[in-house]
Amino acid sequence: MPLTTHIAPVVVTMTGGPPIRDGAIAVDGDRIAAVGPAEEVAERHPGARVRRWDGILTPGLVNAHTHLQYTDFAHLASSGLPFPEWLAAMNRERADYTEARWQESARRGVHLMLRSGTTAVADVVTDPCVLTPVDRSGIRGISYLEVISDTPRWRRERRAKLLAVLETPLSRTLGVSPHTPYTVGTAAFVDAVAIARARGLRIHPHLAESAHETEFVRDGTGPLAELNRVVGFAHELLATGSGSTPTAYLDSIDALGADVHVAHGVHLDAADRAVLRKRGTAVALCVRSNKILDAGEPPVADYLAEGSPIALGTDSPASSPSLDLWEEAAAVRELALRQGYTATDLDARLVEAATVGGAAAMGLSGAGTLAQGNRADFAVFAVPVDGDPYTALVTEGGGRCIGTVLGGRMVHRR
Numbered sequence: 388m389p390l391t392t393h394i395a396p397v398v399v400t401m402t403g404g405p406p407i408r409d410g411a412i413a414v415d416g417d418r419i420a421a422v423g424p425a426e427e428v429a430e431r432h433p434g435a436r437v438r439r440w441d442g443i444l445t446p447g448l449v450n451a452h453t454h455l456q457y458t459d460f461a462h463l464a465s466s467g468l469p470f471p472e473w474l475a476a477m478n479r480e481r482a483d484y485t486e487a488r489w490q491e492s493a494r495r496g497v498h499l500m501l502r503s504g505t506t507a508v509a510d511v512v513t514d515p516c517v518l519t520p521v522d523r524s525g526i527r528g529i530s531y532l533e534v535i536s537d538t539p540r541w542r543r544e545r546r547a548k549l550l551a552v553l554e555t556p557l558s559r560t561l562g563v564s565p566h567t568p569y570t571v572g573t574a575a576f577v578d579a580v581a582i583a584r585a586r587g588l589r590i591h592p593h594l595a596e597s598a599h600e601t602e603f604v605r606d607g608t609g610p611l612a613e614l615n616r617v618v619g620f621a622h623e624l625l626a627t628g629s630g631s632t633p634t635a636y637l638d639s640i641d642a643l644g645a646d647v648h649v650a651h652g653v654h655l656d657a658a659d660r661a662v663l664r665k666r667g668t669a670v671a672l673c674v675r676s677n678k679i680l681d682a683g684e685p686p687v688a689d690y691l692a693e694g695s696p697i698a699l700g701t702d703s704p705a706s707s708p709s710l711d712l713w714e715e716a717a718a719v720r721e722l723a724l725r726q727g728y729t730a731t732d733l734d735a736r737l738v739e740a741a742t743v744g745g746a747a748a749m750g751l752s753g754a755g756t757l758a759q760g761n762r763a764d765f766a767v768f769a770v771p772v773d774g775d776p777y778t779a780l781v782t783e784g785g786g787r788c789i790g791t792v793l794g795g796r797m798v799h800r801r
C-alpha cells in the first residue's frame with residue numbers, strides 16, 4: 388500500500404514544539420512515517436497519495452474516563468436526580484439489560500468517540516461482555532475491570548471472578564478499577580490493587596467525587612453509609628470511618644502511585660493535591676458530570692497552578708451531555724477562568740490534558756502525540772486556523788471533527 392500524506396494548515400504535534408503551519412504527516416500502514424512542514428514531508432515521500440484537510444490536525448484525543456457500556460443511558464443525565472437516587476435508578480435499569488444490549492451500547496459509545504476525534508479511552512467495565520466489541524473496534528486505551536464489593540463478598544466470590552476475567556484473551560490491555568472508597572471494602576481494595584500490580588496492570592478508581600464520599604470515608608456516616616446498609620455491604624469504614632480524607636485514605640492503603648489515575652478529584656484540599664503529585668497520580672477531570680450530579684467543582688485552577696498531572700474524561704452519557712472531549716475541555720476552561728486562573732498557557736495546557744496528559748495518566752506510550760513511529764491515530768477539526776490553534780480547539784473543537792484516523796485507517800469522515 389502506498390504511503391498517504393495528510394496535509395493541513397496547522398498540525399499540532401504535542402511533542403514539545405510549536406504547532407506546524409502548513410504541516411503534514413505521512414502514514415505508512417498503521418504507523419506515522421514522518422511529521423513536519425508539508426514541503427519537507429512531500430520531498431521525502433514523493434510517490435505518496437495526498438489528502439488535504441481544511442482544519443487543525445491533532446493527535447487522536449485521549450478520553451481518560453468513561454463507561455462505554457452506559458452510552459445508552461443518556462436519559463439519566465437529564466433526569467435531574469440527586470446522586471443517591473441517580474445511582475438507584477441506574478441499578479434498576481441495569482437489571483433489564485441483556486449482554487446484547489450492553490454490547491450494542493458500548494459499540495455506540497466507541498462510534499461516538501471516533502466521530503469526535505477520540506482514539507484512546509480509559510473504559511470502566513462493569514459487565515465483561517463488552518470487552519470483545521470494544522477490543523474488536525480497534526480503539527486504543529485500557530479496559531478497567533470494575534470491582535464493587537465489600538470484603539466478605541470479595542473473599543467468597545468476587546475475587547475469583549476478577550481473576551477469571553483477567554484471563555480473557557484480548558489484544559486490548561486490561562486494568563483494574565476498584566470503583567470507589569465507599570463501594571469497595573478496605574481489605575478488598577488492598578487486594579484488588581495487589582492483584583493488578585502483581586500482573587503489571589494499571590489501576591483506575593473514582594476518587595473524591597462528592598462531599599458525601601468525604602463524610603463516609605472520614606466518619607463512616609451520611610447517605611453513602613445508608614447506601615451501604617441498604618445493599619447489605621459490610622464495609623470496614625461503616626460507623627467508624629478512617630478519620631482521613633478519601634485521598635489520604637487511599638494513600639494509607641498504598642492505592643495511589645504512578646500506575647494509578649483517578650476520576651473526578653473534586654474534593655481535595657492542598658494537602659490531598661500534594662499527595663497526588665508526590666505519588667505521580669493523575670486526575671481525570673469530568674466537570675460536566677460533576678455538575679449534572681451536583682457533586683461540586685474540582686479545584687482546576689489549583690491543579691493547573693500547582694502543576695498536578697491532569698487529564699480529561701467525559702464520564703458516561705448517564706451523567707454527561709456528550710462524549711466529545713473538546714466540549715469537556717471548554718467546560719474545564721470556563722471553570723478554570725471562573726476560579727481565577729489567569730496564566731496565558733490555559734488553552735495549551737487543556738490541549739495537553741486531552742492528548743499527552745491522558746496518555747500519561749494511562750501509561751500509554753506513543754499515544755497523544757504525533758511522532759515518527761507512533762501508531763497513526765489522529766483527527767482533524769474544522770476550526771479557525773489563523774489564531775491560536777489551542778484556543779480554537781478548546782473553544783470551538785466540540786462537534787467539529789471532520790476526520791479520524793485510527794491505526795492508519797480512516798474511521799470517520801465528514
Ligand SMILES: [Zn+2]
Binds near residue numbers: 452454511703
Ligand atoms: Zn465514572
